[in-house]
Amino acid sequence: MGLVKLLSAVLSVRRAEKLDAQQLMELQGLRFRKLLKYAYEHSKFYRAFYLDYGIKSADIEEIGLEDLPIIDKSIMMENYDDLVTDEALKREQIESFIETAADSRAWYKGRYKVVHTSGSSGAIGLFVYGADEWEISKALGLRATGFNHPVYRRKRIVFIAATDGLFASVSSFYNLQSFLVKLLPISISSPIEKIREQINRFKPDVITGYASGLNLLAQEQLAGNIDIAPSEAFCTGDPLTASYRKLIVDAFGVNPVNMYGSSETMTMAAECSEQHQMHLYHDWVATQVVTDDGTVSRTGKLVVTNLYNFTQPLIRYQMNDVIEMEDSPCACGSSMPLIKSIAGRTEEFLWFERSSGGRDFIHPIVLAEFFVPGLEKLQFSQTSSNALLMKAVLGGDQEQVVKAIHRRMSEILSEKGLQDDVRFEVQVVGAIDNDAKTGKFQLIKPLVRA
Numbered sequence: 420m421g422l423v424k425l426l427s428a429v430l431s432v433r434r435a436e437k438l439d440a441q442q443l444m445e446l447q448g449l450r451f452r453k454l455l456k457y458a459y460e461h462s463k464f465y466r467a468f469y470l471d472y473g474i475k476s477a478d479i480e481e482i483g484l485e486d487l488p489i490i491d492k493s494i495m496m497e498n499y500d501d502l503v504t505d506e507a508l509k510r511e512q513i514e515s516f517i518e519t520a521a522d523s524r525a526w527y528k529g530r531y532k533v534v535h536t537s538g539s540s541g542a543i544g545l546f547v548y549g550a551d552e553w554e555i556s557k558a559l560g561l562r563a564t565g566f567n568h569p570v571y572r573r574k575r576i577v578f579i580a581a582t583d584g585l586f587a588s589v590s591s592f593y594n595l596q597s598f599l600v601k602l603l604p605i606s607i608s609s610p611i612e613k614i615r616e617q618i619n620r621f622k623p624d625v626i627t628g629y630a631s632g633l634n635l636l637a638q639e640q641l642a643g644n645i646d647i648a649p650s651e652a653f654c655t656g657d658p659l660t661a662s663y664r665k666l667i668v669d670a671f672g673v674n675p676v677n678m679y680g681s682s683e684t685m686t687m688a689a690e691c692s693e694q695h696q697m698h699l700y701h702d703w704v705a706t707q708v709v710t711d712d713g714t715v716s717r718t719g720k721l722v723v724t725n726l727y728n729f730t731q732p733l734i735r736y737q738m739n740d741v742i743e744m745e746d747s748p749c750a751c752g753s754s755m756p757l758i759k760s761i762a763g764r765t766e767e768f769l770w771f772e773r774s775s776g777g778r779d780f781i782h783p784i785v786l787a788e789f790f791v792p793g794l795e796k797l798q799f800s801q802t803s804s805n806a807l808l809m810k811a812v813l814g815g816d817q818e819q820v821v822k823a824i825h826r827r828m829s830e831i832l833s834e835k836g837l838q839d840d841v842r843f844e845v846q847v848v849g850a851i852d853n854d855a856k857t858g859k860f861q862l863i864k865p866l867v868r869a
């Protein structure tokens with residue numbers, strides 16, 4: 420059953436590749452209308468929200484995407500139980516599922532995929548996909564990797580990232596699972612010695628994972644700590660900077676394909692292999708770029724509409740990423756529009772010294788995805804070469820939440836083997852101010868060295 424759905428999703432994704440710009444917009448328009456009608460009829464939140472804006476049932480047939488009000492993560496989370504279209508989905512229960520689900524491949528209630536993020540603002544976001552919807556996300560992931568190796572070729576694929584939670588990137592990785600490929604997830608949270616040993620033994624044909632993770636592998640290769648010869652590289656999760664790309668090319672002789680996804684949309688853009696230009700997958704996601712006052716523009720915040728998620732409809736949902744669009748078409752011939760740049764967040768690695776000598780790091784995404792129910796906002800400040808202060812804004816039972824924060828942080832340190840080297844303290848605060856200089860929330864404050 421799943422395979423039939425997947426094949427049909429792959430065929431539809433491949434057909435869309437051949438459309439010209441106008442046909443693509445028509446396809447997108449039809450899918451948008453279907454989603455909007457469904458959301459208006461089945462989501463209590465959208466019906467009430469749009470009625471508040473004077474959008475009535477009769478307008479739903481006509482209204483343009485750009486005339487609908489924008490939502491964001493906090494609006495979505497505040498109205499979660501009313502926003503989803505299945506009454507069986509409840510925020511509180513899904514949060515407990517996230518806390519207890521040990522396996523990224525787990526299905527919720529046997530039929531839903533759950534991914535989550537705490538994202539850059541420190542607030543938790545939950546995203547649920549139905550089984551058929553998940554097949555479309557798989558097809559989009561396969562498009563990004565060139566439709567080839569997961570299905571047709573015997574490859575050894577390594578994935579270096581946060582591998583232990585229900586995160587969008589690791590869930591996408593497990594989507595490559597088939598009897599024809601060999602997958603090795605490597606946790607960015609494991610000790611660096613172990614990462615070296617695992618990767619040398621596995622000898623991957625394909626390296627995938629966080630751009631910063633691939634950059635780390637490139638450094639290790641150039642330093643002579645690992646010796647591998649991958650023929651393909653795919654980056655996701657955090658920004659692929661020009662210096663990361665150069666180092667990966669220097670180390671492996673492979674130009675990485677940058678992919679762009681989120682928990683909201685899963686894979687929504689990737690570079691074409693021909694030009695290394697990033698194409699937005701406008702057949703299954705509708706996007707706009709808006710300035711702070713909501714005006715559509717070339718540069719600004721990305722607003723997405725996921726066109727295949729009917730379980731948890733996201734219509735005109737504003738993300739934190741700042742995007743610049745490219746006006747001219749790509750020389751590869753695809754009519755999917757181009758992103759010129761993504762100013763994602765580049766958080767800092769926290770490096771700690773071991774009492775036994777040497778040092779090891781905590782990856783910023785591990786901290787960005789720190790999840791504990793009842794935790795509303797969190798900030799990590801490194802206060803010395805072996806100490807960490809965690810400021811936390813809490814809802815719910817304070818004592819229980821603080822205990823859970825201690826448990827989770829101890830797990831992260833133990834995984835790295837840093838539990839005896841790093842001391843941490845949780846400080847409950849009423850609010851966490853944004854950075855005075857940038858005006859932005861700063862999740863991680865690295866050690867300021869004298």
Ligand SMILES: [Zn+2]
Nearest residue numbers: 691694749751
């Ligand atoms: Zn292209």
